[in-house]
Amino acid sequence: MTATAGSGESGSGAGDAGPGDAGVRPGPGAPEIPEELRHRWRLTAPEHLGEPHSPTWRVTRDGVPLVAKCLSTAHSPDWQYPWEVGLALRRLGWPTPEPVEEPWVDGDGAWALFAFLPGRPAERPEPPAEQRARGRLLAAFHAAGAETGIVRRRVGYPPLERIVADPELARRVAAHERRRPEEGALLRRHLDAARAHLAELADAAVPVGVVHGDFAPWNLLREAGRLTGLLDLAGAHRNPLVTDFALAWRGHHDEVLRGYEEVRPLSEAEWRLLLPTYWAWLFLGVRDALAAHQAAGGDGPSPLAWQLGHLRRVSPLVAERSGLRYPTAD
The missing domain is CATH 3.90.1200.10 (Aminoglycoside phosphotransferase (APH), C-terminal lobe)
Structure with missing residues (x-):
């Protein structure tokens, strides 16, 4: 048995919530959506949804809601791994986010664009x-x-x-x-x-x-x-x-x-x-x-x-x- 974990996966804050659950503003050093990428993918109205090591935005394209996500290649050098897992699970019928563009790598960020998924999480505290x-x-x-x-x-x-x-x-x-x-x-x-x-x-x-x-x-x-x-x-x-x-x-x-x-x-x-x-x-x-x-x-x-x-x-x-x-x- 050898248990492993990623160096960027720590938490802070109160209760169960970790840093990715605490707010909607980018943390220090969190990237903004590059201007080139916004033009390339025709993204408008970005709304930051949090997550310090994988910043996430709700965006629109031609009036359709989408989700843009960035994985830091510094914190996640093998950023392709979650992409592969998501695609493999989706082929098995799991409702993982559906990519609508191929990943785009810029500097230390790997960017992905997904369809917006319906539904809501369980109420908190969880029954x-x-x-x-x-x-x-x-x-x-x-x-x-x-x-x-x-x-x-x-x-x-x-x-x-x-x-x-x-x-x-x-x-x-x-x-x-x-x-x-x-x-x-x-x-x-x-x-x-x-x-x-x-x-x-x-x-x-x-x-x-x-x-x-x-x-x-x-x-x-x-x-x-x-x-x-x-x-x-x-x-x-x-x-x-x-x-x-x-x-x-x-x-x-x-x-x-x-x-x-x-x-x-x-x-x-x-x-x-x-x-x-x-x-x-x-x-x-x-x-x-x-x-x-x-x-x-x-x-x-x-x-x-x-x-x-x-x-x-x-x-x-x-x-x-x-x-x-x-x-x-x-």
Whole structure:
């Protein structure tokens, strides 16, 4: 078992929402739609929809609503991977965004234009029955991923074991603990636990395949009870399937796990892998966030409010099924 994740897939903010869900303005450094591309594709009335590492706009062409999306080739050097996954799933009948132009690469951005999909995401907070349905759908998605025949790994997705074993991350966490003991201790305990459990489970035999990367309710559109859109495949990659729970379960949506098991029961090894992969995923981007915070003096609001909130979540179901202890205290 080697779990991987993309370096650009970290979160910040409040609640479940990550940086791609928090607002509609481009973040610092987010590209605008190039003028040449607007003329080439005859795009008008761009409305930015958010997502810092894959900026997205609603646009129109000849009065028809479309969606323009940019994948940073710096954050996603293998930007072709989600494009391939989306096309393969669409051939299998999944409502992934339909391309209406070939990709256009400009500088460090790979641009795509898609048809606008109908439907709305589930209400928030997501009702338990909807969570359970999402779990069943995630199991179906994983089965479809196997049908695509895509077996290559995605470039730029280092093993999660490497993320949590990074000595610079450990140094940054230690420095944060000296300045903010409670926050730092919480980070250190979970970092140590993730590192130890991932090392212990390195040879575990678990199903591997295409994972979505953010199978969250806001990435699923429905209309009249029918799935009409599967969005944001920017984080799609090949990994142990259980790692998809990092942002589908998010530490507390237990009905997602129960729904998934209605379709495909998780093995004992997968239950044991669930927590350490979840914790490890929460450390993506933490080293750089702490480095920037410490370089600025370390004062002001915590740069890790989103991660800390998720690390504090405890699931009695997962504690029981995994047999692992939450590192809530030294």
